[in-house]
Amino acid sequence: MGSVARREREKQATRELILDAARDLFARDGYEAVTMRRIAEQIEYSPTAIYLHFTDKDALVREICAVDFLALAHAFQPIALERDPVVRIKQIGRAYIEFALAHPNHYRLMFMTPRLPGQEDMNDYGRKGDPAEDAYAFLRMAVVEALAQGRFRAGLTDPDLICQTLWAGVHGVAALHVAMSSDTWVDWRRPEQRTDAMLETLFSGLLRQD
Amino acid sequence: MGSVARREREKQATRELILDAARDLFARDGYEAVTMRRIAEQIEYSPTAIYLHFTDKDALVREICAVDFLALAHAFQPIALERDPVVRIKQIGRAYIEFALAHPNHYRLMFMTPRLPGQEDMNDYGRKGDPAEDAYAFLRMAVVEALAQGRFRAGLTDPDLICQTLWAGVHGVAALHVAMSSDTWVDWRRPEQRTDAMLETLFSGLLRQD
DNA sequence: TTTACAAACTTAACGGCGTTAAGTATAGTG
């Protein structure tokens, strides 16, 4: 009787097995290194078995990303308690870059790979649960609040433009690190130093000076 | 007698044929869309013929990029005439983003794709001729000059850190556009507007205020 | 207790990819 429930549980278990094996490959070596055959070998199933649990490779990897991005959302949780919106923005920026440095392959897939036109159909987490979207919304709220407090320089009134400038700034640090840090023709400063320099520059560039 | 020279010329001609066909594919649809078989079909050669002119696909595409990046170096030429190093920096930033927007696939390959470890062997253009490297050196010279003129804020003394902050800023605008501009959950401002906002932010953040 | 069935999985294959080994045609040289 309860057997259907058990079978369902078993199916979810192998689904998790696939996800875990794929996550290992992905986190260590990136999207290209994740192959259906390699995942299958690791969990001792045939490659086609994976298709019983995921529609295709892209869906599988994106689900991994979506799950792991909850770590970013989690990092935002304590930040939400901070009262000063400007401090909050700074903490968001720092947490954002830290996430990118800790999960470069996740970051690359989510923010450095062009979206193919026409895949706005979202995964199981649904449109409004997308952590990346949430992060933008979270930043935007802080910006709107700081704007209301008159914290930005005169002339800066568009919250989206401010958000996009902030985002571009921290994304630049993160993305340059992910893609270019092993280039030897630049005498790279340490990532934390670059993060600090960027945040200070953005803030003294955007904020009304005391 | 002069036949060896003619043969050499003919070989260079088919080499150019390959480069042009590959460039079309690459510029329109990006790295993945460039396949040896597709190039071959277009120029009516067999796929293996390409290997007589290029060691592998990566070498071929990187040569395309290196060549087209000369356009960026070219855009820097008039900028070099500008006397004020701060103005020069601003013009470099603007030209840089304009290049990225005009050649998104080139930009993606050169600056948004992680370098595989151990390919520091450079192409025919040689180590010092790499336009990307030249661009950084060009920026750095302007920064050093501005630094000598005391144009940066107190506390900003490291030319490389300043360069990397500037680079990250403009890279952020460019990279976010290339990878994320078709995402609909952000109310994107126009790229030129984002460029202006970023440059103004960076400059008022970095420069000593008059 | 047997039969039917649906779910989970496998085997074999397709078409694509980058790349290579082996063969061929040809033009210039001794």
Added chain:
DNA sequence: CACTATACTTAACGCCGTTAAGTTTGTAAA
């Protein structure tokens, strides 16, 4: 005229994502 270097082609290898067609197996209905 024979020889050889060069520019090419054909055929194949081993990968990839994905699918069509079977096979097992545990449960439920007869």
